[in-house]
Amino acid sequence: MSNWIFLKALLRDKIEINKFAKEIKLQPFKVKQIFFEIFKNQNIDIDQMTTISKDLREELKSSFEAISIKLENVVEDWQTTKFAFKTHDWRIIESVIIYHRQKAQHIKENKPKLNRITLCISSQVWCPMGCSFCVTGKLWFTRNLTRDEIISQILFANNYIKNKFWKKEDGILFWVRNVVFMWMGEPLANYDNVKIAVDMMLAQDRLSLGRRHITISTVWIVKWIQRMIDDGMTVKLAISLHAPNQKLREEIIPVAKWTELNDLMKVIEKYIKATDNRIFYEYIMIKDLTDKPELAMELSRLLKGQLAHVNLIPYNENPAMKHFHESSIENIKKFKEILEREGITVTVRDSMWREAKWACGQLGWEKVNSGNEEDE
Numbered sequence: 304m305s306n307w308i309f310l311k312a313l314l315r316d317k318i319e320i321n322k323f324a325k326e327i328k329l330q331p332f333k334v335k336q337i338f339f340e341i342f343k344n345q346n347i348d349i350d351q352m353t354t355i356s357k358d359l360r361e362e363l364k365s366s367f368e369a370i371s372i373k374l375e376n377v378v379e380d381w382q383t384t385k386f387a388f389k390t391h392d393w394r395i396i397e398s399v400i401i402y403h404r405q406k407a408q409h410i411k412e413n414k415p416k417l418n419r420i421t422l423c424i425s426s427q428v429w430c431p432m433g434c435s436f437c438v439t440g441k442l443w444f445t446r447n448l449t450r451d452e453i454i455s456q457i458l459f460a461n462n463y464i465k466n467k468f469w470k471k472e473d474g475i476l477f478w479v480r481n482v483v484f485m486w487m488g489e490p491l492a493n494y495d496n497v498k499i500a501v502d503m504m505l506a507q508d509r510l511s512l513g514r515r516h517i518t519i520s521t522v523w524i525v526k527w528i529q530r531m532i533d534d535g536m537t538v539k540l541a542i543s544l545h546a547p548n549q550k551l552r553e554e555i556i557p558v559a560k561w562t563e564l565n566d567l568m569k570v571i572e573k574y575i576k577a578t579d580n581r582i583f584y585e586y587i588m589i590k591d592l593t594d595k596p597e598l599a600m601e602l603s604r605l606l607k608g609q610l611a612h613v614n615l616i617p618y619n620e621n622p623a624m625k626h627f628h629e630s631s632i633e634n635i636k637k638f639k640e641i642l643e644r645e646g647i648t649v650t651v652r653d654s655m656w657r658e659a660k661w662a663c664g665q666l667g668w669e670k671v672n673s674g675n676e677e678d679e
């Protein structure tokens with residue numbers, strides 16, 4: 304057997320599995336066994352795959368690679384684990400695990416229990432959207448991630464979680480329950496690969512995640528949202544809105560010039576009708592730019608009557624972005640109160656996401672800093 308990456312096949316049906324099995328000279332049931340180990344038993348190391356025979360493990364050892372990215376670095380605290388991976392062409396991409404914990408029920412329990420796990424994944428090597436407040440947008444966009452690079456991030460995380468928690472937290476096997484396309488890149492600009500990866504996440508014999516446990520966060524490319532409706536890709540949608548009017552949008556998000564806000568809102572209405580899903584709006588709170596009370600009023604008018612949830616993201620200051628500053632707690636509170644008064648559901652992103660330098664505008668900040676790139 305030559306040196307092949309198993310996951311590259313990402314097989315979707317029986318015919319493809321049989322074809323692939325023939326190609327690599329393995330019986331189809333053995334291919335299925337390996338898939339079971341990778342997707343269900345959360346194993347990516349051949350030695351861990353004890354449900355397949357010892358002979359097959361030995362046979363696979365010299366040529367087997369379950370995932371197509373290599374771990375480069377891990378940074379971790381008790382709320383998050385942040386991974387940097389190297390791709391086959393030496394690019395660095397990132398993912399982050401967020402641990403959701405329940406408050407301790409009894410006084411004797413000294414720490415909150417792990418409840419569920421979310422993974423934020425990258426869809427591109429850096430981001431082509433170039434938003435003015437964003438650190439990630441300052442790094443050169445290189446390419447789209449392939450479908451196997453997208454899925455590999457989840458498989459690696461599942462294996463990491465298994466090794467970290469198995470039998471330590473009540474003997475429960477934890478795995479990635481929620482996947483959010485909200486790390487590097489604009490997922491809808493890599494539509495075909497993201498679509499296939501989402502199919503893999505939903506498939507019962509693969510990751511079997513629920514539709515409502517997958518979120519695509521997008522800056523707003525209308526035609527691709529329409530494509531999601533047409534393709535029945537009815538996962539959760541988070542819109543990186545960041546401004547409630549066309550003028551301010553264009554100021555901070557260059558691609559907004561291609562899309563009228565009215566057109567975006569129309570396609571969102573269609574998406575809600577087609578899916579009955581609530582739409583999440585990400586709104587970054589930048590001092591004296593996006594955090595003014597009149598903008599809160601404008602935002603509430605824009606979203607009035609819609610199945611909407613606004614997530615206010617306090618801006619993380621960064622030395623590479625000198626012109627942008629974090630909104631004060633008072634301003635965030637005031638902004639939130641205005642929206643709530645107008646009947647809009649609002650949350651403020653909490654500290655653990657911020658600690659992980661999470662989301663649009665925060666990623667790759669170490670790289671920008673180390674490269675001494677300056678804001679113009």
Ligand code: SF4
Pocket residue numbers: 430431432433434437438439440486487488489522543662663664
């Ligand atoms: S804010 Fe989001 S979409 Fe815009 S450049 Fe940054 S990562 Fe890309």
